[in-house]
Each structure stands twice: as structure tokens, then as C-alpha cells.
Amino acid sequence: MSAPRRSTSRTRVRGIYAFAKPPALQGAFCIQSGDTRNPKTDGGHIVFIDKVRIHVKGGDGGAGCMSFRREAHVPKGGPDGGDGGHGGNVVLEADASVSSLIDYRFKHHFKAERGTHGKGSRMHGATGDDLVLKVPVGTVVHEYFEESKETGELMADLTHDGERITVADGGMGGRGNIHFVTSTRRAPAFAELGEPAQER
Numbered sequence: 001m002s003a004p005r006r007s008t009s010r011t012r013v014r015g016i017y018a019f020a021k022p023p024a025l026q027g028a029f030c031i032q033s034g035d036t037r038n039p040k041t042d043g044g045h046i047v048f049i050d051k052v053r054i055h056v057k058g059g060d061g062g063a064g065c066m067s068f069r070r071e072a073h074v075p076k077g078g079p080d081g082g083d084g085g086h087g088g089n090v091v092l093e094a095d096a097s098v099s100s101l102i103d104y105r106f107k108h109h110f111k112a113e114r115g116t117h118g119k120g121s122r123m124h125g126a127t128g129d130d131l132v133l134k135v136p137v138g139t140v141v142h143e144y145f146e147e148s149k150e151t152g153e154l155m156a157d158l159t160h161d162g163e164r165i166t167v168a169d170g171g172m173g174g175r176g177n178i179h180f181v182t183s184t185r186r187a188p189a190f191a192e193l194g195e196p197a198q199e200r
Contacts, residue, residue, distance in 0.1 A: 050136070052104040054146060057162035059087025059114035060126035060153075061194025064179075067120030070186065079187060081177040084194045085115030085125030087170030092141060094158035095134040112168070115194060119178045125173055139160055143200075171195035 050138050062084025070077040113128035138159060143152030156165035174192030181188060 006138045013132040013194050018086035027150070050101045052101045052108070053103050054108045054110060054133075055200065056090040056133075056168040057111045057199040058089050058168040058170035058197030059112040059147065060155075060197050061085070062125035063110040063193045064174035064176040064191035065120060065123075066177045066189060069121070079177040079181060080120055081116035081191050082122050082124040083176050083179075084118045084121070084173030084192075085127045086173045087114035087115045088130045089166045089169035089170050089172060090130035090131045091118070091133065092135050092139070092156070092158065092165050092167055093132050094137045094139060094161055094163045096133045096137050096161040098136050099145050100136065112170055112197070114197075115170070115173045117194075118191070119155035122176070122178060124176075126171060127173075130170075132164075135197040137163075169198040170198055171197040 047080045048164040064084050065081035067079065067081040068077040092111060110131055110133060112131040115128045116125035118125045131184070135158065140157045141155040143155060145152060146152075156163075158165065172195045177188045177191045180190065
């Protein structure tokens with residue numbers, strides 16, 4: 001009777017390199033998933049490695065708005081441009097119901113939702129939704145350097161169901177022109193652009 005198989009996971013994120021193993025298999029010998037030639041064992045159990053490398057990018061921040069309300073005796077009606085929304089983050093989350101990284105085998109690029117632009121009447125842009133990528137419990141995440149093909153330091157060891165790590169931060173939204181009013185500049189005709197998101 002063959003011993004039950006226990007899966008491990010190894011994830012590479014562009015700019016990040018990830019390696020995942022369930023806690024019970026820490027220090028075990030591993031081979032790549034699907035390779036049945038000379039399988040290494042740990043206590044009689046065949047151990048497999050599931051590995052991928054993906055590229056992630058947070059959502060860009062929305063631009064602030066340059067707008068003026070109409071009001072008597074106020075230069076150009078007065079500024080009332082709203083702020084841009086913040087971009088969403090890319091998050092890795094350990095999920096006990098996920099057993100492999102098959103979802104990332106053919107799709108390698110993931111991007112969170114961007115923040116929307118601000119509007120007049122002090123209406124702020126909406127914040128972009130976070131993009132949550134489910135991975136098996138035991139996933140270990142490392143930074144990966146494309147040019148040197150080397151892995152960096154450990155970023156996270158997701159050993160518990162529901163544990164999360166943000167791997168790409170979204171950009172901050174730009175400020176509208178209501179933020180740039182001074183005693184000498186009563187009608188600023190400019191606003192900030194949103195910040196670009198982190199990309200790995």
C-alpha cells in the first residue's frame with residue numbers, strides 16, 4: 001500500500017521568489033511536481049514541489065481634479081477639485097482549501113484595480129479593490145531578481161489559514177486643487193497626478 005502523498009508549494013514572484021511547504025515538511029527533501037523519477041521521501045511519504053514565478057503590480061493611484069465652483073465674489077468661483085482614489089494592493093493569502101499552484105501555471109501577470117480620478121464639487125475618487133491571490137498553506141515567499149536569476153531574502157512564510165502578505169502596494173491618489181490654496185494663491189490651476197504602484 002503506497003503512502004499518502006503530501007504536497008508542497010514553491011512560488012516565484014517576479015522581484016519576489018516564493019517557496020511553499022506545509023510546516024510538517026520543513027526540512028524535507030523535495031522534487032518537482034509530476035517528476036516520478038527517483039522521488040525523494042520524508043518518513044515514507046513522497047514529497048512534491050509546486051513552483052511558479054509570477055509578475056505582480058498594484059493599482060495606480062487616481063489623479064486629483066482641478067475644478068472651480070461658481071460663487072459670487074470668489075476668484076474663479078473657488079477651487080473644489082477632489083482627490084484621486086488610492087490603488088489596490090496585490091495580496092497573497094494562505095487558503096486551506098487550495099492544494100496547489102495550478103491557477104498560476106499559465107497566467108503569470110496580475111494587476112490590482114487602479115483608483116479612480118477625483119471630480120469637481122470635492123468628490124473624491126474611489127479606492128481600487130485589492131487583488132487577493134490564494135495559495136496553499138505553507139507557502140514561502142522570497143524576492144526574485146530577474147537580472148541575476150537569484151532569490152532574495154524571505155518575505156513571508158504563510159503557515160496559517162487566512163494569513164496574508166502584501167506583495168505589491170497600490171499607488172497613492174493625487175490631491176485635488178483644494179489642497180493648494182494659500183493666502184497669495186487663491187485659485188490654483190493645477191492638481192496632483194496619482195502615484196504609480198509598486199511592481200515586481
